[in-house]
Amino acid sequence: GAGVSQSPRYKVAKRGQDVALRCDPISGHVSLFWYQQALGQGPEFLTYFQNEAQLDKSGLPSDRFFAERPEGSVSTLKIQRTQQEDSAVYLCASSFTGPINYGYTFGSGTRLTVV
């Protein structure tokens, strides 16, 4: 596709509910990144993939967070037993493997509100 697509755009979850957030990167982009952005803050790194391999998951805040990219394209970020502190915008970005100035393209994000 022309850009990075994220769905849903908005998600309201009851505390304790499981949620799944989808990211469809730009076709051909090898690297895919997930970020969490709390209100009024900068994005914080969660995890990233090269193709289907999850190379770094050091930013995942707890074992309730799980990400996958089974075929090296679409990725899903799953949050189990959601808590209020999980309320944030979840941003996905993809990049092409190459010189750094190829840059990163971000999706519009999923705004998760846990009530």
Next chain:
Amino acid sequence: AQKITQTQPGMFVQEKEAVTLDCTYDTSDQSYGLFWYKQPSSGEMIFLIYQGSYDEQNATEGRYSLNFQKARKSANLVISASQLGDSAMYFCAMSDSGNTPLVFGKGTRLSVIA
């Protein structure tokens, strides 16, 4: 570890004036890239400008320029001829390659006044 510091939580600028948004960084890498992104209230991250650590000239993209001072580890964004549509959050970020995660600062909220 890489770190980005943006010390201005909020800035105001008069329409048509220039404004500088500050960014300092810390890294032990010799090769790295610096980025600026704009995030309007709609939430998307819009890429503005990029500066490589080995680039000798400051990057420019239209009304945006990056004042890169390597010895001082600063990468300030200059927006010339501000427009009302420039009102947004601005984030400075860095990476040591095109394949590794960007590290972001906390951002600066710019408000352009008519």
